[in-house]
Amino acid sequence: MMDTEPNKKTGAGNFSLSVDVEDYFQVWAFSNVIKRDSWDGFPLRVGDATRAVLDMVDARGAKATFFTLGWVGERDPALVREIVARGHELASHGFDHTKVNQQTREAFAKDAAHAKKLLEDIAGVEVRGYRAPGFSIDRTTPWAHEVLAETGYAYSSSTHPIAHDHYGDASAEQNPYRPVEGAALIEAPVATVNMLGRRISCAGGGWFRASPITASKMLLRRAAATLKGPVIFYFHPWELDAEQPRINSASAKSKFRHYLNLKTMPSKLDNMLRSFSWRRIDDQLGLAPVGGEA
Numbered sequence: 001m002m003d004t005e006p007n008k009k010t011g012a013g014n015f016s017l018s019v020d021v022e023d024y025f026q027v028w029a030f031s032n033v034i035k036r037d038s039w040d041g042f043p044l045r046v047g048d049a050t051r052a053v054l055d056m057v058d059a060r061g062a063k064a065t066f067f068t069l070g071w072v073g074e075r076d077p078a079l080v081r082e083i084v085a086r087g088h089e090l091a092s093h094g095f096d097h098t099k100v101n102q103q104t105r106e107a108f109a110k111d112a113a114h115a116k117k118l119l120e121d122i123a124g125v126e127v128r129g130y131r132a133p134g135f136s137i138d139r140t141t142p143w144a145h146e147v148l149a150e151t152g153y154a155y156s157s158s159t160h161p162i163a164h165d166h167y168g169d170a171s172a173e174q175n176p177y178r179p180v181e182g183a184a185l186i187e188a189p190v191a192t193v194n195m196l197g198r199r200i201s202c203a204g205g206g207w208f209r210a211s212p213i214t215a216s217k218m219l220l221r222r223a224a225a226t227l228k229g230p231v232i233f234y235f236h237p238w239e240l241d242a243e244q245p246r247i248n249s250a251s252a253k254s255k256f257r258h259y260l261n262l263k264t265m266p267s268k269l270d271n272m273l274r275s276f277s278w279r280r281i282d283d284q285l286g287l288a289p290v291g292g293e294a
């Protein structure tokens, strides 16, 4: 694999790259103006956008975990197989992006099991990781981790332990932990740091697009020095797709967050890929390797 600046990489620390594979019209911020039953009317962009991500990641010799919607896998199974064939971890983002805290325990159990089996049947590898849409495992879903353990997932990366208007819990655990007594399931929260008496996210998403790259890298290095587990960073393929159709009917706040700095995202992401050594979450958590052609 090409790596033009190996000596500049920060190898210390456990950096994990994660990609939430969903299309631009499936994000929760647009869910009040784009109804679930209209999704099939949108031409898919997630396949091309994710393949562009794979090219960037592979060019820097990084490995990543791709939390993929079952809905996307059903429509682009070749993409699911390509993720695995290129040596990355295939994981589950649920079937159709319904938040965990908007489902009953029974509905969530169905959703989590359905997405896992669907992806496994397409790819021929075990799917061990789960990420809740919108980091929606929180204090209102005390049964969620039990369901994931019962469904056969080995880990979840579904909590974002900060205060935020749509998700998060500033008192939640920042380091990996076992949320279900007697079960091996690990919850591995995305990256946060404590600074000046506050807890700050450095995990990616809108914060990453809004912040100068130097600040993001500084916070990530600090997270690596203070967290006791993988430093998990995340982004979405649509964040690199500046040509995506605009959803004009969305609220001003949603549009601001969704479209902010899409054009500079590819160069910022490449800077991150050059600057840190990235591994799959299952590797970082010490889970034994499973199938695939890595």
Ligand SMILES: [Zn+2]
Binding pocket: 020, 022, 093, 097, 132, 133, 134
């Ligand atoms: Zn998502």
